[in-house]
Amino acid sequence: EADIYQTPRYLVIGTGKKITLECSQTMGHDKMYWYQQDPGMELHLIHYSYGVNSTEKGDLSSESTVSRIRTEHFPLTLESARPSHTSQYLCASALGGGNTGELFFGEGSRLTVL
Amino acid sequence: GDSVTQMEGPVTLSEEACLTINCTYTATGYPSLFWYVQYPGEGLQLLLKATKADDKGSNKGFEATYRKETTSFHLEKGSVQVSDSAVYFCALSDRRNNNDMRFGAGTRLTVKP
Numbered sequence: 001e002a003d004i005y006q007t008p009r010y011l012v013i014g015t016g017k018k019i020t021l022e023c024s025q026t027m028g029h030d031k032m033y034w035y036q037q038d039p040g041m042e043l044h045l046i047h048y049s050y051g052v053n054s055t056e057k058g059d060l061s062s063e064s065t066v067s068r069i070r071t072e073h074f075p076l077t078l079e080s081a082r083p084s085h086t087s088q089y090l091c092a093s094a095l096g097g098g099n100t101g102e103l104f105f106g107e108g109s110r111l112t113v114l
Numbered sequence: 115g116d117s118v119t120q121m122e123g124p125v126t127l128s129e130e131a132c133l134t135i136n137c138t139y140t141a142t143g144y145p146s147l148f149w150y151v152q153y154p155g156e157g158l159q160l161l162l163k164a165t166k167a168d169d170k171g172s173n174k175g176f177e178a179t180y181r182k183e184t185t186s187f188h189l190e191k192g193s194v195q196v197s198d199s200a201v202y203f204c205a206l207s208d209r210r211n212n213n214d215m216r217f218g219a220g221t222r223l224t225v226k227p
Contacts (some may be wrong), residue, residue: 006157019224041201041220046215083192090157094213101146101207103215105157 003027006091006106013081014114021076023091023111030096032074033103036060037088049074050096081113116141120204120218126187127194127225135189135221138205145206147171147180147187148215154203161189161202187191194225 004025013019023032034047035073045058049068063085074093078085088110091105121136139145146165150158161169167182176191187204204218 031214041222043203043217043220045214050212092158094215101213101215102148102160102163103150103158105150105159107157112124 004091004093004104004106006080006089006092006109008109009107010110010112012112012114015080017081017113019078019081019111021089021091021111023074023076023106024072025074025093025104026072027093027104028071029093029096029104030071031094032068032075032093033094034058034064034066034076035092036062037090037108047076063093063099080112083113086111116143116145116206116208116216118204118216118218119201121221122219123221123223125221127223129196129225129227130193131193131225133189133191133198133223135202135204135223137187137218139185139187139204139206141185141206141208142207144208146213147178147210148207149178149187149189150203150205150217152203152220154200157214158203160216161208172199185191194223196225196227199223199225 007022030051035043044060046062047066090108091106117140148163149161151161152158162173164171164180170179201220207213
């Protein structure tokens, strides 16, 4: 079983609020990722990190930001939430180096912005 | 760049029916191939994988064979159960792209009793 945790699992907030989605893993993985999953199921990579103090934007433009101050922690922040941010957010991690790249996923954070 | 194309859904089957979900890939190198499954309300979890041509991945009665000649990695199961109802994602990773995972669009499977 994967040791990667996301909180909160569900969040309903009003427009304009600042929110942070937490993601932590205890596997010592260098690589961490945030995906946004739309109702049509498709996964869109929005942020990734290859290690401490490394963060990059993914394929899908997002108004969110991330930080990687510790290996195990990769929080995602929205400064001012809008209804268009309503979605499921999935965090994942992987070993670095020459590994095949297998991803371990958290259970997801479902965000609803009213 | 690398990409994955998988069969569009949704797929609806009766219990004990045979399942095939098609997946083809495009890659310049020699990728590793994966199938992930997402049960309702959960994150994705690895179902099976194959790291080189002709390898067969298998798990929970599901199988997929890495076919380099047809650039395919079709998911098969001989007899599905209601508990197999989920979304299935085909994916690849390649060392040339830092082993970052590329996902297909997902195929929703519903198995009816």
